[in-house]
Amino acid sequence: MSDQQFKRIIGTTKPVFLMMINVLEIAHEKLHETGGKPHDLTVGDKLLIALQYYREYRTMENIAVDYGCAKSSVCRFINWIENTLSADGQFQLPGKQALQDGTLKTVAVDVTEHPTEHPQTTLCVV
Numbered sequence: 001m002s003d004q005q006f007k008r009i010i011g012t013t014k015p016v017f018l019m020m021i022n023v024l025e026i027a028h029e030k031l032h033e034t035g036g037k038p039h040d041l042t043v044g045d046k047l048l049i050a051l052q053y054y055r056e057y058r059t060m061e062n063i064a065v066d067y068g069c070a071k072s073s074v075c076r077f078i079n080w081i082e083n084t085l086s087a088d089g090q091f092q093l094p095g096k097q098a099l100q101d102g103t104l105k106t107v108a109v110d111v112t113e114h115p116t117e118h119p120q121t122t123l124c125v126v
Contacts, residue, residue, distance in 0.1 A: 010048070011055040020047055020085060027084045041067060041077075049074055050081040 007013050012020075024043045032038065041049075049063055053074070060074040067074070085091040 011051050017047070019090065023088045023090065024081065024084055027088075039073075041069065046077040047081060050078045053078055 001009070003014060006017075010017060021044055024047060028043050045067065049067060052058055052063060053060065060071045060078075064071045064074045
């Protein structure tokens with residue numbers, strides 16, 4: 001798959017995807033140092049599940065059917081991926097302090113009015 005196609009489908013570039021996998025594999029090894037039954041899905045599959053969930057707005061149940069696992073497993077994978085990548089620090093979004101650093105930032109907000117359809121209320125006089 002070309003770099004452009006990979007980014008369009010997965011939502012990130014190949015180098016960033018590989019960095020994520022490296023961080024997750026290290027965390028996975030630490031988690032399973034004492035043993036335990038390994039899951040049928042690889043760390044890469046779990047990362048793809050999380051990226052699909054966030055990028056495509058698919059339901060957990062829909063993803064579970066595609067990967068042949070339970071909906072609760074998909075939820076667990078997504079939470080683990082999110083927590084592990086956040087804890088690593090490389091993939092965190094800047095917090096409120098980054099917005100309050102004193103430099104002027106421009107924010108554009110679309111405030112155009114759109115007509116909305118409301119149900120017509122009729123008064124019933126008896």
